[in-house]
Amino acid sequence: MSIALTFGRLARRRYRLRRVLTEAGSVMLGVVLLIWSLLPVYNMLLIALDPEEGEIEFDGNIWPPEPSLEGFRGVVTQEARYLEDFWHQFGNSLYIGLLTMVLTVLIGSLASFAVSRMRLSKGSLLTNAALLSYAIPASFLIVPYYRIMHGYGLSNNLWAVIAADVTFAIPFAILMLQLYARLIPFELDDAARVDGASAVQLYLQIYLPLMTPALAVVSVYALLLAWNDYLYQAVLLSVRNMTVSVTQGQLFADVDAPYNAMMAAGIIYVLPPIALLFALRRYVAAALTIGEVKG
């Protein structure tokens, strides 16, 4: 009797010890991940808050002794050197990003709808075509793109960048949408058909509303692809018609540049994608938890 009791107590203690160890392990992992994720961001913030222009050194202070918003002010008022056109460049970035997002969602969802829901024969060609677009990575095609855009009459035109970004965002969008569309039962389409719905009505009233989570993920993906793009914007646009991303890359090689204002601009540039992700968080979460089998 007492042996059984002792044994039970030991087992319980061992179980508790293991739980404490697991807990400690996950907290430690959490701390490591936090530092890992935030260190470069923290570095950006330190430089942006430095009152001196050309300061990129870390002086051993965890927080700048005299944090200053001078860098941010210089950006917002466009008084900082080399950043006189900041809002124009920001507008260009936003224009490219939003149009890439809208066109990717539109073209991708139309093609994906026709193939997965309208039962277009030879539909598997679409996924193959999408994958074929990745056969040569985007950056490898910069020289042909540069010449082709000239041929299309799109040199130094924001639409050249939009076209390139859409081209490389759509394949992933199609793969994602094709996968997700499998979760929508065909019975819904058939029922709507019986009620006399046309192809356009199916697309607008059944496909789009039910696909919202996947479309949200695709939107975020497309915007971030355009937002992350450096090469295409640098090559296809002229110096006078730049975007924020490229200006950053060109300024940092310049020893004379106001680094604090530059990093402040970088931090402002991060805000639109965060806002989009925040606005769509419910749909993105829904897309992620689609497979959860409840009850």
Next chain:
Amino acid sequence: MSSTQPVLAAGPRLSVKGPRRPPGHRHLRGSDFRWSIAFVVPYAAVFVAFVIYPFGYALWMASKPSLYADLIADRSYLPAVVNTLLFVGLGVNVKMFLALLLSGFFMHRRWWIRALLAVYILPWVIAAAQAGISFHWMLIGEQGLIDRLLSELLGIDGPNWFNNRWLGLGSNIIAYIWKWMPFWTVIFLAGRMTIPRDIYDSAEIDGATGIRRFVHVTFPLLANLYLICTLLSSLWTLGDFTTVYLVSGGGPYHSTEVLATLGFGYAFDTAKPALGVAAVMSALPVLIPIVIVLMRRLQISEVQL
């Protein structure tokens, strides 16, 4: 979500190609057919104008055999090939494996782990250019954040990261992993969520917990997704330009260049566009097999999510 039950009840298998099409509906007629074609036309136009045409143009530009003799003769070409292989091989595999493990950590439903996930995906949202610059400055030498922290906390004199080929290459790989690991973690997180909980429940009854559960239950179920994502990521990483261009800048003396930055350099710095295209096109023998495997994985077999 109850409408999704029938699909998931058959196991966590999803497919791109529809095996659930009712028979007899294969051929479209009349207005449906016309609408379907109209819906596909925009994508087909983009594909022809911005995929087929540039591909053809690139192949044509890189078709002269003498270009490849010039490449081999160039002193920075072969090191760049080695760098590209290391960058892709290490960058992709370390990133994917860590992402797979971390997606398990983020499955926990604690409030602080969920909050941590929001912070953890921040690198994905921060533009590649800014992230690269921040890494460059963190590692710039004695004044950089990393070396200062090393000397203050541990009393170590940090190295000059960009004066050495291997340290520079390592810095590029770390920056690359930092930037792109969150994206793939989220993909694997979605993949893990499609695994029905009763599989885990029965595994637990059979005594599979912890590492054994990961090896025998989770990983086999995610293996296909893992393979597809790794191949896709390899394609994208081969073309990664921004990280190398901004973190190490290809230096010292072009010793950390990858094919993407080398080709760019040939084309725009030394005004040899055909050589630049040939440099990147020399990766085709690696790219084509990856694409073929991907097509087969996504088309013929089913995608297991």
